Amino acid sequence: DTGVSQNPRHKITKRGQNVTFRCDPISEHNRLYWYRQTLGQGPEFLTYFQNEAQLEKSRLLSDRFSAERPKGSFSTLEIQRTEQGDSAMYLCASSAGGIFQETQYFGPGTRLLVL
Amino acid sequence: SQQGEEDPQALSIQEGENATMNCSYKTSINNLQWYRQNSGRGLVHLILIRSNEREKHSGRLRVTLDTSKKSSSLLITASRAADTASYFCATAKVIKAAGNKLTFGGGTRVLVKP
Numbered sequence A: 001d002t003g004v005s006q007n008p009r010h011k012i013t014k015r016g017q018n019v020t021f022r023c024d025p026i027s028e029h030n031r032l033y034w035y036r037q038t039l040g041q042g043p044e045f046l047t048y049f050q051n052e053a054q055l056e057k058s059r060l061l062s063d064r065f066s067a068e069r070p071k072g073s074f075s076t077l078e079i080q081r082t083e084q085g086d087s088a089m090y091l092c093a094s095s096a097g098g099i100f101q102e103t104q105y106f107g108p109g110t111r112l113l114v115l
Numbered sequence B: 001s002q003q004g005e006e007d008p009q010a011l012s013i014q015e016g017e018n019a020t021m022n023c024s025y026k027t028s029i030n031n032l033q034w035y036r037q038n039s040g041r042g043l044v045h046l047i048l049i050r051s052n053e054r055e056k057h058s059g060r061l062r063v064t065l066d067t068s069k070k071s072s073s074l075l076i077t078a079s080r081a082a083d084t085a086s087y088f089c090a091t092a093k094v095i096k097a098a099g100n101k102l103t104f105g106g107g108t109r110v111l112v113k114p
Helices: none
Strands: A005-007 A012-014 A019-024 A029-036 A044-050 A053-057 A065-068 A075-079 A088-096 A103-106 A110-114 B005-007 B010-014 B019-024 B031-037 B043-050 B057-060 B060-067 B072-076 B085-094 B100-104 B108-113
Touching: A005 A088, A012 A019, A019 A088, A019 A110, A019 B060, A029 A075, A044 A065, A075 A088, A103 B043, B005 B085, B010 B019, B019 B108, B031 B060, B031 B100, B031 B108, B043 B057, B043 B060, B043 B072, B072 B085
Parallel strands: A012 A110, B010 B108
Antiparallel strands: A005 A019, A019 A075, A029 A044, A029 A088, A044 A053, A065 A075, A088 A103, A088 A110, B005 B019, B019 B072, B031 B043, B031 B085, B057 B060, B060 B072, B085 B100, B085 B108
Protein backbone atom coordinates (compact mmCIF):
# COMPACT_ATOMS: atom_id res chain seq x y z
CA ASP A 1 0.00 0.00 0.00
CA THR A 2 1.62 3.27 -1.08
CA GLY A 3 -0.90 5.63 0.50
CA VAL A 4 -0.53 7.83 3.55
CA SER A 5 -0.38 5.81 6.75
CA GLN A 6 -0.99 6.94 10.31
CA ASN A 7 -0.31 5.26 13.61
CA PRO A 8 -1.88 4.51 15.92
CA ARG A 9 -5.37 4.42 14.49
CA HIS A 10 -6.94 4.85 17.89
CA LYS A 11 -5.63 6.26 21.14
CA ILE A 12 -7.35 6.50 24.50
CA THR A 13 -5.55 8.46 27.16
CA LYS A 14 -6.20 10.13 30.46
CA ARG A 15 -6.28 13.86 30.82
CA GLY A 16 -2.82 15.25 31.50
CA GLN A 17 -0.94 12.53 29.64
CA ASN A 18 1.21 13.15 26.58
CA VAL A 19 0.47 11.46 23.27
CA THR A 20 2.37 11.22 20.00
CA PHE A 21 1.03 10.34 16.58
CA ARG A 22 2.99 9.38 13.50
CA CYS A 23 2.30 10.02 9.84
CA ASP A 24 4.11 8.38 6.93
CA PRO A 25 3.37 10.28 3.72
CA ILE A 26 3.46 9.01 0.17
CA SER A 27 7.16 8.57 -0.46
CA GLU A 28 7.75 11.16 -3.20
CA HIS A 29 5.60 13.86 -1.58
CA ASN A 30 7.51 16.78 -0.12
CA ARG A 31 4.50 18.56 1.40
CA LEU A 32 2.82 17.30 4.54
CA TYR A 33 -0.18 18.66 6.42
CA TRP A 34 -1.90 17.98 9.72
CA TYR A 35 -5.61 18.61 10.24
CA ARG A 36 -7.95 18.05 13.16
CA GLN A 37 -11.56 16.96 12.82
CA THR A 38 -14.11 16.99 15.61
CA LEU A 39 -17.31 14.99 15.45
CA GLY A 40 -19.76 16.25 12.86
CA GLN A 41 -17.41 18.92 11.54
CA GLY A 42 -15.06 19.27 8.62
CA PRO A 43 -11.29 19.06 9.15
CA GLU A 44 -9.42 22.15 10.32
CA PHE A 45 -5.87 22.97 9.26
CA LEU A 46 -3.22 22.68 11.95
CA THR A 47 0.20 22.88 10.31
CA TYR A 48 2.19 22.46 7.08
CA PHE A 49 5.66 21.15 6.27
CA GLN A 50 7.66 21.36 3.12
CA ASN A 51 10.37 18.77 3.48
CA GLU A 52 11.62 19.20 7.06
CA ALA A 53 10.64 22.85 7.41
CA GLN A 54 7.46 23.73 9.29
CA LEU A 55 6.21 26.71 7.31
CA GLU A 56 2.73 27.41 8.57
CA LYS A 57 0.95 26.89 11.89
CA SER A 58 -2.66 27.53 12.78
CA ARG A 59 -3.68 29.42 15.88
CA LEU A 60 -5.42 26.17 16.81
CA LEU A 61 -1.97 24.73 17.48
CA SER A 62 -1.49 25.81 21.06
CA ASP A 63 1.85 25.56 22.83
CA ARG A 64 0.88 22.09 24.04
CA PHE A 65 1.09 20.88 20.44
CA SER A 66 4.32 20.29 18.59
CA ALA A 67 4.92 18.78 15.19
CA GLU A 68 8.14 17.65 13.58
CA ARG A 69 9.31 16.20 10.32
CA PRO A 70 12.96 15.59 11.10
CA LYS A 71 14.24 14.14 7.84
CA GLY A 72 11.58 15.38 5.53
CA SER A 73 9.88 11.99 5.46
CA PHE A 74 7.60 10.89 8.32
CA SER A 75 6.10 13.40 10.73
CA THR A 76 5.05 13.27 14.36
CA LEU A 77 2.44 15.31 16.19
CA GLU A 78 2.76 15.45 19.97
CA ILE A 79 0.17 16.75 22.37
CA GLN A 80 1.39 17.45 25.89
CA ARG A 81 -0.86 17.57 28.97
CA THR A 82 -3.88 16.43 26.99
CA GLU A 83 -7.28 17.95 27.72
CA GLN A 84 -10.72 16.55 27.00
CA GLY A 85 -11.13 19.17 24.29
CA ASP A 86 -8.28 17.55 22.39
CA SER A 87 -10.51 14.56 21.63
CA ALA A 88 -10.78 14.48 17.86
CA MET A 89 -9.60 12.73 14.72
CA TYR A 90 -6.12 13.86 13.69
CA LEU A 91 -5.60 13.61 9.95
CA CYS A 92 -2.38 13.77 8.00
CA ALA A 93 -2.17 14.54 4.30
CA SER A 94 0.66 14.70 1.80
CA SER A 95 0.90 16.21 -1.63
CA ALA A 96 2.98 17.08 -4.61
CA GLY A 97 2.21 18.80 -7.85
CA GLY A 98 1.49 22.23 -9.17
CA ILE A 99 0.64 25.05 -6.83
CA PHE A 100 -2.83 25.73 -8.25
CA GLN A 101 -3.93 22.16 -8.68
CA GLU A 102 -2.43 20.43 -5.71
CA THR A 103 -4.25 17.35 -4.50
CA GLN A 104 -3.83 16.39 -0.87
CA TYR A 105 -3.98 12.68 -0.10
CA PHE A 106 -5.25 11.90 3.36
CA GLY A 107 -4.37 9.10 5.70
CA PRO A 108 -6.97 7.15 7.69
CA GLY A 109 -6.50 9.35 10.74
CA THR A 110 -5.77 8.80 14.41
CA ARG A 111 -8.81 9.01 16.64
CA LEU A 112 -7.92 10.41 20.06
CA LEU A 113 -10.16 10.12 23.09
CA VAL A 114 -9.11 11.93 26.24
CA LEU A 115 -10.87 10.70 29.37
CA SER B 1 -13.06 29.15 11.07
CA GLN B 2 -14.73 27.15 8.33
CA GLN B 3 -15.10 28.98 5.08
CA GLY B 4 -17.15 26.54 3.07
CA GLU B 5 -20.68 25.81 4.12
CA GLU B 6 -22.50 22.87 2.60
CA ASP B 7 -26.19 22.66 1.97
CA PRO B 8 -28.08 20.53 2.79
CA GLN B 9 -26.49 19.17 5.95
CA ALA B 10 -28.08 15.79 5.28
CA LEU B 11 -29.62 14.12 2.26
CA SER B 12 -31.48 10.82 1.95
CA ILE B 13 -32.22 9.38 -1.49
CA GLN B 14 -33.06 6.09 -3.18
CA GLU B 15 -30.50 4.18 -5.16
CA GLY B 16 -30.50 5.36 -8.76
CA GLU B 17 -31.54 8.92 -7.94
CA ASN B 18 -29.25 11.91 -8.32
CA ALA B 19 -27.80 13.70 -5.31
CA THR B 20 -26.99 17.40 -5.41
CA MET B 21 -25.19 19.33 -2.71
CA ASN B 22 -24.03 22.92 -2.62
CA CYS B 23 -21.13 24.75 -1.08
CA SER B 24 -20.70 28.45 -0.43
CA TYR B 25 -17.51 30.22 0.55
CA LYS B 26 -16.44 33.70 1.53
CA THR B 27 -13.02 34.71 0.19
CA SER B 28 -11.04 34.34 -3.02
CA ILE B 29 -9.73 30.88 -3.83
CA ASN B 30 -7.20 29.15 -6.06
CA ASN B 31 -9.34 26.09 -6.47
CA LEU B 32 -12.16 24.23 -4.81
CA GLN B 33 -12.08 20.54 -4.07
CA TRP B 34 -14.63 17.94 -3.03
CA TYR B 35 -13.81 15.06 -0.72
CA ARG B 36 -15.73 12.03 0.46
CA GLN B 37 -15.44 10.52 3.92
CA ASN B 38 -16.89 7.20 4.91
CA SER B 39 -17.84 6.88 8.56
CA GLY B 40 -14.79 7.14 10.79
CA ARG B 41 -12.34 6.99 7.91
CA GLY B 42 -9.96 9.36 6.15
CA LEU B 43 -10.92 11.64 3.30
CA VAL B 44 -10.85 10.57 -0.32
CA HIS B 45 -10.25 13.23 -2.94
CA LEU B 46 -12.99 13.30 -5.57
CA ILE B 47 -12.46 16.25 -7.85
CA LEU B 48 -10.70 19.61 -8.09
CA ILE B 49 -11.99 22.60 -10.01
CA ARG B 50 -9.77 25.61 -10.56
CA SER B 51 -10.98 29.14 -10.07
CA ASN B 52 -10.96 29.78 -13.84
CA GLU B 53 -13.09 26.71 -14.60
CA ARG B 54 -16.87 26.60 -14.50
CA GLU B 55 -17.69 22.92 -14.77
CA LYS B 56 -15.87 19.64 -14.46
CA HIS B 57 -16.85 16.00 -14.81
CA SER B 58 -15.39 12.82 -13.41
CA GLY B 59 -17.32 9.62 -13.95
CA ARG B 60 -20.70 10.06 -12.23
CA LEU B 61 -19.61 13.33 -10.64
CA ARG B 62 -20.28 16.79 -11.97
CA VAL B 63 -18.96 19.89 -10.24
CA THR B 64 -19.79 23.48 -11.04
CA LEU B 65 -18.14 26.61 -9.76
CA ASP B 66 -19.53 30.13 -9.80
CA THR B 67 -16.87 32.49 -8.48
CA SER B 68 -19.17 35.51 -8.78
CA LYS B 69 -21.56 33.90 -6.33
CA LYS B 70 -18.78 32.16 -4.41
CA SER B 71 -20.56 28.85 -4.70
CA SER B 72 -20.06 25.34 -6.02
CA SER B 73 -22.26 22.31 -6.47
CA LEU B 74 -21.55 18.60 -6.60
CA LEU B 75 -23.91 16.32 -8.48
CA ILE B 76 -23.70 12.55 -8.13
CA THR B 77 -25.73 10.85 -10.83
CA ALA B 78 -27.30 7.39 -10.61
CA SER B 79 -26.40 7.03 -6.95
CA ARG B 80 -25.42 3.71 -5.41
CA ALA B 81 -25.56 2.45 -1.84
CA ALA B 82 -21.74 2.68 -1.81
CA ASP B 83 -22.04 6.46 -2.27
CA THR B 84 -23.33 6.70 1.30
CA ALA B 85 -20.81 8.99 2.99
CA SER B 86 -20.16 12.55 4.08
CA TYR B 87 -19.12 14.93 1.35
CA PHE B 88 -17.00 18.00 2.05
CA CYS B 89 -16.06 20.94 -0.07
CA ALA B 90 -12.70 22.53 0.60
CA THR B 91 -11.35 25.81 -0.68
CA ALA B 92 -7.65 26.05 -1.32
CA LYS B 93 -5.49 29.08 -0.69
CA VAL B 94 -1.79 29.17 -1.36
CA ILE B 95 0.45 29.48 1.68
CA LYS B 96 4.21 29.48 1.96
CA ALA B 97 6.40 27.54 -0.42
CA ALA B 98 3.59 26.42 -2.70
CA GLY B 99 1.55 24.74 -0.02
CA ASN B 100 -2.22 24.93 -0.06
CA LYS B 101 -4.25 25.46 3.06
CA LEU B 102 -7.58 23.69 2.71
CA THR B 103 -10.57 25.17 4.51
CA PHE B 104 -13.41 22.69 4.81
CA GLY B 105 -17.11 23.13 5.24
CA GLY B 106 -19.21 21.16 7.68
CA GLY B 107 -20.14 18.51 5.13
CA THR B 108 -23.27 16.97 3.69
CA ARG B 109 -24.18 13.53 5.03
CA VAL B 110 -25.63 11.48 2.17
CA LEU B 111 -27.60 8.29 2.72
CA VAL B 112 -28.39 6.21 -0.35
CA LYS B 113 -31.06 3.64 0.40
CA PRO B 114 -31.01 0.42 -1.63
